[in-house]
Amino acid sequence: MSKIVRTVANQLMAFVLVFGLYVIMHGHVTPGGGFQGGAIIASGVVMLIVAFGSGQIKKFLRERRLSLVESSGALLFILIAFAGIGTVFFYNFLVGSRIFGGIPPTGSNPGDVWTGGVIPVMNLAVGLKVTAGLSAAVLALALFSSGEEMEE
Amino acid sequence: MTETLIGNFPFVAAVVLMGIALYILIFRRNLIKIVMGITILSSSVNLFLVTLGYRAGGIAPIYTDAPEGPMVLPVVQALTLTNIVIAVATSALILSLVIRIYRHTGSLDSKKSRRMKG
């Protein structure tokens, strides 16, 4: 792609990242959540792949590393679920505690990020996982169809 | 009768979309078109699920600065969300298989590449 496209894509990526993170971290207050935010960031990665070509992206987004991030996201998610096993698997043990423990007033309210118990943490885990996973899948498809060798 | 006919139109639209998808899946032989058929099928199911949860005059089920009014059903929306992610996953995997098949056989026609029809 031309230099203009590359520069614009480079600048836009920052906004995409911020917006994605916002959607992930406000998943329990406004529409959005881990999957949606992760998909937004992954689409930013797709934009970079289109602008720079998959060979260029491969140099700083290694598949092994993406795979590692994805596994850690999934692990974080399931470990939070396991942490509730003192009562029951998937128990929302953080509601009422000091981390994200606030309980919003019933009915319509302005919204507070410091609520939701395990929900924001899970959103973060899922966001990490989806970002890394979708990027890895798209990168693999792009690399394979452009005929380049992938690393294991 | 006419009232239910018009009132239930969203369900019928979902069913018609499903018919289109099944038509593609049964009669088309191109592998990419089969992938498209599956995606349309999953969209039709998503549309059906979301219409199930609609309440007349309802608002989105989010309490942050919520206006007055009944909220639409949240569970179907969660189910739809799940199904969207599953559809993405499925089509990613199918596309990678299609690329592999294309590498091996040099063709996207299912008659050529598959030993048995179906």
Place this chain on the structure above:
Amino acid sequence: MRQFFAWLFLIVLMVFLVIGGFEMVHPFGEPPSTMDQYIIDNAQEEAGSNNVVGAVVFDYRGFDTLGEATVLFAAVMGVLLVLRASEKKEET
């Protein structure tokens, strides 16, 4: 012959489903809501989340979301497995 049966199957299925669509027991806009109303009323208190869909996704039906994340994980692993570079021998 096969085409004929396929058309027959498709048309019969569609007729049934369209009839089903018209005959929905609960018309569009007035769904039954015993389970959902409970969630709408209690999500803020039990899950502490303003976003009721978020509460359903991560709390009430969190196990589905685990499954969903697993599906995505499996698909990504599958893509990477299918498109792996070559079948070089792995030394063990």
Place this chain on the structure above:
Amino acid sequence: MATLIGHSSILIIAVPLLIAFLTPLIGMASKKARNAVVIVSLAFVAFLVFALARDVILNGIHIYTLGATFPGLTIPEGTMVPVRIILEVDGVSVFMGIIVAIVSLVAVIYSLSAMKGETGQNRFYTLLLLMVGGTFGMVFTGDLFNLFVFLEITSISGAALIAFRTRFADSQEGGFKYIVVSAIASLMILFAIGLLYAQYNLLNIGALAAAIQYTMLDRIALVILISAFVMKLGGVPMHMWLSDTYSVAPVSITVLLIAASQASMYALMRICFTLYGVTLDLAVVGWIIIAIGILSMFIGVTMAVRQTDITRLIAYNCVCEAGFMLVGLGVGLAVLGDVTALRTYGTAAISGAIFHVINHALFEGLLFLVAGAIFYRIGTRDLNQMGGLGHTMKFTAMFFLLGALASSGIPPFNGFASKILIYESVYQFNPILTIIGIFVSIITLAVFVKAFFSAFTGASLPKYEDIKEVPKSMIAAMTILAVIIIIFGLFPGLVVDWIVRPATDALVGQTSYINAIVGVIP
């Protein structure tokens, strides 16, 4: 120990998933550690399954409400319906769980040497664990949508694993076919779930069963569900995918695919017996299932006769055996409303079908492992190119004979025990069905005898002179299955009493399943 059993149902599903997420990380560090972790975790899961089985059979249905304040709280205060996802483990679920536990252990032990030297082993084991977890989830869950999600996990990881050998075009096509079939089937299942949700606003199987009224929409949902699950288990109108996928997958995966198909069979049982139960037009639905079964038997066995590829032959035999189970189930379903008929032969037919599910998984698994062992050594699946392998691969030949005899229902192996149960009970329902069944069994025997002679006996071919017996871990995996087959064949009464009868009672006793959910109002 009590707390462990209390949480065992979720641990059985979650531990394979947890280890699957860990496997890529461990695999980067050390391959030996990865293999050890996979085996140890699956052995732990198997232990939990047996502990849970003992508990369920002694103390009745096991309930686990995810995310509630305590596991037994199915219905929260202030409402009359279950809101959260509930795992409900009764006799049938635990029976299927035992199958999956055995089969997954065998598959992993077999893969240890069968997969040696292939690339992508980290991902192979990850997907294998995901598939095991998905199958456990399918059989343990009490929630329709959850069933759909786990079905998807199983089919996506299964499809990726079928395509594992990327150097063959066949395996890619097999994977493609499998995932297309599963995607269509599972989306139709989701549509049917939507239809049920639209009327009752429920997703829990027990609560739905209590509320169901068999309206027009319920009938449409039933038709869609039955056809989708028959599609997934390889019943006849939709059996084409089965031979194409089973024959190209790595055999340890084929064994798991059989378990996954059996999980679809379990889902079919759940839908017919528990979800709809006595509200059905029992005779009509029963006869439809019997017809599918008879067709599967016929077409499976006739297609098997024509095959020269050993794995395709066994795959068609799978279609045929699935027909036996469907006939048993159909007969049981047809007389479900009739108490005397149910008592005289209905429960026996269902027991036969359920017993055949585990026997099927065992002997078809053994046969596929043998076929995989042959492929591992000589690199072909074509029966015409084999010959005289019995001289050098003695154990393999013995195991093949054992599996073949069990599959054709020859005493004293386990296939005989379950087939005789089906024959006897079905004879009282309709003698023609039994005659067809015996006829099909005889042809099956003929098919396998032919395959055995062309592969293992005769003069040893010069090109296979230096073929050795397969590695120890493959022999070990086959031995486990063979020993279980012999034990089941020698003591069928004990097996029926311990695990099959509770499963049958659980399947027929729809009310106890419903009461476990709805009856516990705090």
